[in-house]
Amino acid sequence: MTAETKIPTGTDLRAEIDRLRKSRNAVILAHYYQKPEIQDIADYVGDSLQLSQLAADTDADVIAFCGVKFMADTAKILSPQKIVVLPDMDAGCSLEDSCPPDKFRAFREAHPDHIALTYINCSTEVKALSDVIVTSSSAETILQQIPKSQKIIFGPDRHLGGYLNRKFDRDMLLWPGVCIVHEAFSETELLKLKEQYPGAPIAAHPECPAQIVAHADYVGSTSGILQFAKSFPGDTLIVATEPHIIHQMEKALPEKNFIGAPGADGNCNCNICPYMALNTMEKLYTAVRDLEPRIEIEEGLRLKAKQSLDKMLEMASGTVGKGDLGRA
Ligand code: 13P
Ligand code: SF4
Numbered sequence: 001m002t003a004e005t006k007i008p009t010g011t012d013l014r015a016e017i018d019r020l021r022k023s024r025n026a027v028i029l030a031h032y033y034q035k036p037e038i039q040d041i042a043d044y045v046g047d048s049l050q051l052s053q054l055a056a057d058t059d060a061d062v063i064a065f066c067g068v069k070f071m072a073d074t075a076k077i078l079s080p081q082k083i084v085v086l087p088d089m090d091a092g093c094s095l096e097d098s099c100p101p102d103k104f105r106a107f108r109e110a111h112p113d114h115i116a117l118t119y120i121n122c123s124t125e126v127k128a129l130s131d132v133i134v135t136s137s138s139a140e141t142i143l144q145q146i147p148k149s150q151k152i153i154f155g156p157d158r159h160l161g162g163y164l165n166r167k168f169d170r171d172m173l174l175w176p177g178v179c180i181v182h183e184a185f186s187e188t189e190l191l192k193l194k195e196q197y198p199g200a201p202i203a204a205h206p207e208c209p210a211q212i213v214a215h216a217d218y219v220g221s222t223s224g225i226l227q228f229a230k231s232f233p234g235d236t237l238i239v240a241t242e243p244h245i246i247h248q249m250e251k252a253l254p255e256k257n258f259i260g261a262p263g264a265d266g267n268c269n270c271n272i273c274p275y276m277a278l279n280t281m282e283k284l285y286t287a288v289r290d291l292e293p294r295i296e297i298e299e300g301l302r303l304k305a306k307q308s309l310d311k312m313l314e315m316a317s318g319t320v321g322k323g324d325l326g327r328a
Helices: 013-023 036-041 048-057 069-078 101-110 124-128 139-143 158-168 187-196 222-231 243-252 281-290 299-315
Strands: 026-031 044-046 062-066 083-085 114-119 132-134 151-155 202-204 236-240 257-260
Touching: 013 026, 013 036, 013 281, 026 036, 026 048, 026 281, 036 243, 036 281, 044 048, 048 062, 048 069, 048 299, 062 069, 062 281, 069 083, 069 124, 069 299, 101 124, 101 151, 114 139, 124 299, 132 139, 132 299, 139 158, 139 299, 151 158, 187 236, 202 222, 222 236, 222 243, 236 243, 243 257
Parallel strands: 026 044, 026 062, 062 083, 114 132, 114 151, 202 236, 236 257
Antiparallel strands: none
């Protein structure tokens, strides 16, 4: 029986989720790539760093995490005493899938003089094998604190790693993973769109390939892109990241025009994250009602993974507040 079929007909999902979150002392955290209705019911909407910080600091008993599994795992690693539920346990990530822990361990062992600076989009096991975790909003700040003489492995996103190498003149060894969503943007179609809207700037996530980033007027995390959207002087912005973030832009600036960058087929449907899309209002409702599916992590593994995450929170402390952290 699926979660949806266990819901009595006529249930007012919004009202029930609201009632349950109060009675269970639950906080609903949502990533910017979630469906608009989930963003709108969440207590907080944020990027990966902000959601990690909230998970570490909240005094709620339950965290209902509307994002993907590595994000909910991060919440559990940082707040083990809390119940953490993820509406759909199959909400994975192509970057996490690209980096199996045994292969990552072998890669590390082949480069004993390198430290591992690792993107948060990876499994708990890979976090446990890493020295410092970064998110797209903290990577630049953290990398600049590491001396240039230090050899570094960066995984699993080769596009984010390549962007950092180019920007800071580093030569980090890159794991060959990609985000299937950002990989799908088409340079040819982007240039056609640019011709249609000649004055419109392009804001791109650093998970985009180099040929997309090369055309961007702003490159940054989801919260950074949102900040840029709130401050650019024109009336049209081309957004090269998962298009659900446009919901926050349209709410904040209804008079402006936000256009999702196109994929190879000329529309941006292929840029909707299929993993994020697995979470629905129905599944969120049954998750806060049944407190399932629940994230569980073996304690020894959790403690190892926590070290690299704590290092990130410590080294990124200056980054807090730069984004758009706030109630939905
Ligand atoms: P940020 O929200 O940290 O920019 O991450 C983007 C992303 O792809 C999350 O999966
Ligand atoms: Fe992973 Fe890309 Fe989806 Fe983010 S958008 S969860 S990086 S597949």
